[in-house]
Amino acid sequence: MGAEIHGLFIASLVIFIGFIGSVLLNKHNIPDAIFLIVLGYVLGPLTGIVPVELLSGVATYLGALALIVIMFESSFGINLRELLITAKSALILATVGFIISSLITYFFLYYIIGFYPENPLMSLIVGTIIGGGSGAIIASIVQRINAPSSLQITLSLESVLTDVFVIIFTSILSFIIAKGGGVEPQTIAANIAASFSTSIVIGGIAGVLLAYILDRLRKESHLYTMAIAYLILLYAMTDFFGGNGAISVLSCGIVLTNLSYFTGVLPSKGIIERIHFQLYSLESMHSELTLLIRMFFFVEVGIVMNIRDIYVVTIAAILSVLLLLGRMPLAYVVAPGLGFSDKRGIAATLISLFYARGLAAAAMAVLLPTNLMSYMEVTQLPPDLEAATNFIIQVASAVVLFTNVILTIGVIVMRDKIRELIY
Template identity: 30%
Template sequence: MVEVILVLLGISLILFFGFFAEFIFKKFSIPDVLFLIILGFVLGPHALGWVDLSQISALIPIFTTFTLLFLLFDGAFNINLSSLVKEFSQSLILTIFNFIISTIIVTVIMMVSGFPFLVSLFTGFLLGGVSSSFVIPILKEINVSTKLYSLLTLESALTDVFCIVFSLTIIKIINLGTFAIRPLATELVSLFAIAGLVGVLAGVIWIVLILKVFKKHSYIMVVAFLILVYVVTEFLKGNGAIATLFFGLMLNNSKQLSSIFKGISSEKQNVGKKALSGELGVSVTTPSEQEFYHQISFLLKTFFFVYIGLLIDFSDTKALIVGGIISVALMLARLASRTLTKEMLSENRSLVDSMFARGLAAAVIAQLAVEANVPHADFIVRVAFVAITGTILLSSIRIFILKAQGHFKGEPTGVQVSDGKKVPTEVIQKNKPKVNKRKRKS
């Protein structure tokens, strides 16, 4: 009974610490994940030794899997189709450019360190993208243009997906043990085609259920359905995590998609513009529902980064050196994106250069590598955790310097002033009165 009480007390204190770390982040722009990692290290076997990893090892695969599928699902709510279309070309070019450069650099560093090509490439994909769990909270706390906000948000959301998809692909290749192009291509296409089909179909089914059957939003039911989508996809030999991404995309863009569908099926003329703008559709998610999903992500993020701290081992000198070199190399590699941001203001280019932190997606995939028995997985995990911590620290320092220099003054991007009060932007957008554009008949 005493152990149960201590565990519950520990969970409570960790959550309180998570909220405190988030408060510090909002006040001083020091990322909360750094505090969580430090807390985990202090509690772990390499410091105070209050947490025994063997006691929680059985829960880790379940926790890691759920964190991954929910990370992709919640990340889908940062990808808006209309914004994606508007900023698609620049965001996609910037995303692909930075992802490829980062992947190549990390792969080369790992190969020079004596690791096989596939293992090195896996680590490259693992650490190839910036973290949305770092970028999006930072952007919400500083004053940047809407265009820059969309650009960096989309980049972080897309690279999270790229990291997960390409890393899982390499794991599949390693497990298959073959480079034969035809069977490999068939396997991978089948894997992701099934995931896409199940995810989209699940999205359509859920939209119909909400609009025609339930008539109201049930947050927990969505989570239950999300887990079912993952299980069904894995049973059909698809990739369950990618299916949850497609499911999230369908829900987040339900208004736009249902509007387009109504426009196509409508017999009325001149409805094309209304259909594309989303005026004919209905959203099956609410702001409060999305906030609920963000809170679950916060819960998962809090415990996962504490878990990362538990695993950090400073006795592995090689992992520290390789991870440190990768951290600095990724910071320098980010400067290469200046070739694509020449038309931006100087302070905006500097902000783009400063957003290179790795985070939750990389940490989750590193753990999956251990579960999938990837060669040298334990070392990859240690390198990844050092690189995550290092890039978060370096990126935070650069952003702190930019703020100290007087950049990004004014209300944060996620806040506007309405009637003398600070109000979230989405609330103002939601409550903004519609303007009747129809002309009066003369």
């Protein structure tokens, strides 16, 4: 059998397993990430069918595509008015929960494990990588377990926001780690501010321009193909001009989703209604592309993950439990604000369980070596730093797997308790 036929068989297998996983996610609340990571492990470390070295050339591109689709998909769920006025619980859960998760990971890795003692920021960056839940997984499951609507909205929006937090704060720490040696804090802060302002401005302008293009070409076919090419170009151009491509894509999507706040720069008010109508079809098609990228990326995670390394697996398992326990006090505080004063314990437990990590965590872990090399302007990381980033990839991948398993088991165990929240 030729190598190309062999590759096509594997690709079709990945897509079929991914589709089956998507069906199981929709019908039985079992995250597809579990099946895809396990499939990757079977194809890679277990059987050697797909060698890890084969992925070295595509991992960076697949990771960048993952960031583009995550950020654009996240922007669909960010309504600025709703976020500031009616979604305070989600904002608190996302912000405080992300900080707590990041700090728990940092203290455990740096002070207990002694990971990379030369630079404590390496432990903190693991915290930001696994600091937030997966929007795609959490939103899909919470909408199908018949949870009260207040919980559905809060958990879905929280997971969207934490996807964004994971990418933004990991990018910031990557820059600080790469530039930190011998560079003044003021210089680092100025560079970060310049990068972010550049990204937001370029993304905002790109969002208005994309709205105009979509409106002018609304009668044409294959608009989504043009839109995704536009986003890839935006990501690349922003990086070229010294910004952050992921933030630029997010800004572009937020402008599209909230066009009513940007009427002053639009040619007419009629464009707002037409774009909102187009966004429904764009969102549907974007979910298909997101699913396809998730399939191959999670398989890649399984291929690079070494479950046989007991040390890494143990650390990841402990972190998964600590992240769950660390979330519970915050969930207990937030629950009454969602209308669950009488059943506070049940609501808090359910909120805590919806913490499964996903594509954002996996993508930022895999992209970490590339980002550090880019910021350091080198083609090869120092041996100790390379070993540290490999460790981070292994731990983050295992945490993604374990947190999804815990969520699945937790939902099954709490099935009857969930009904009590409704009646």
